[in-house]
Amino acid sequence: MPPSKSSDKKQQQKPAPNLLQKTYLVTYNTTSLLLWTTCTLRTLLLLLNNTPIPQIFTDVYPLLKITQSLALLEIIHSLVGLVRAPVMTTGMQVASRILLVWGIMFPFQGVIVGETADNGVQVGDWGFLGCMLAWGVTEIIRYGFFALQVSGMGVPAAWTWLRYNTFYVLYPLGISSECVMVFKALGPAGDVSPLFKWFLVLVLGVYVPGSYILYTHMIAQRRKALKKK
Template identity: 35%
Template sequence: MDRPNDSQLPPPPEEQNDQQPIQVVPPTYRTLYLILYNFVSASLWSVILGRVLLITTLFGYSSVHFGVADFTRWTQTLAALEILHAAVGLVRAPIMTTVMQVASRFLLVWLIAYCFPATVSRSPAYTSMLLAWSVTEVVRYSYFAVNLAYGGVPFWLTWVRYNAFFVLYPLGIGSAYVLFTHMMAQRKKVMRSLREKKDV
């Protein structure tokens, strides 16, 4: 009995001898490093996402800064490696774009959230910014890790990677803008107070 050409059954033994064996190419150290880097980054941002959701649910948004700020700051600092990755050609990313993206986040975690904790903790914008960042980064780093490890990405992950930004990007940018304007208002208040003390 003849099998149809599209049958899922294995070919008869005489046909198997004509086929070339599949060669498995071991991953390079570069690929292994990038898989590890992306896996670790996705895991760290997953922890931030979980902590933000848990703290917000149990204690409210005003407790989020004190519960995750240090962990977020150091997790974001790890992203400085992405500048190095782009600079040495480990990844195909434009160096200036990478520098601008990492620097903007550094501004928020090191100069605003770190220097003005009381101002940041009073604003729900810090919580919404971390939610936007953490979901974005979990998806992004997971996408890269899966793609490098398996040579492809499931449809759903690709869809989320390229569509979630419609919601997450405006949320992240809007939250950062609110934090920045709060910081500028705080700066103005401090500078006015210093001038008044100087005039006395």
């Protein structure tokens, strides 16, 4: 006997978060918004003041690693059903960032932002700056969107447009920048351990299908969100 329409609706409906959950989610998203805004503005201000890239990294990285590490909570949010985000896509997004911040930037700072080519250009700079720009703008928009949405204040139409359209440019920028940093870390990773180097090679191999999965997931989410409107 097929289920009735009323039972289908009950299964699809997700109970609204209680006051404690709502308060926690608003606090988490607002805190993340403020942290990413600080990281991004700090990077831009230092860049505008012609601060050397290694010095920008030194100034921004301590707060960046705390800010990005906080996103590990999002995997727990997904696992316990606090948010509707799929566990797999959430885990992939957070894991790639954690690898970059703790597995690449932390041990190999000199390679990421300190290598100088024959023409005097630090060839690793644009990868780090590309990540900071793509991550920062994306997360400011995303956490601001969620903070407004969960609080019940309502999300302005312009903010919604940014949420579901800027990733078309920012996601490829972020992925390509991440790949540059992983590639540049292969040499020093091999000095640490051949297994570490081959792990990073595997990571680069996974980036292509993984990026496709995440990119198409975001496109699907965009269609679903705009269809509702």
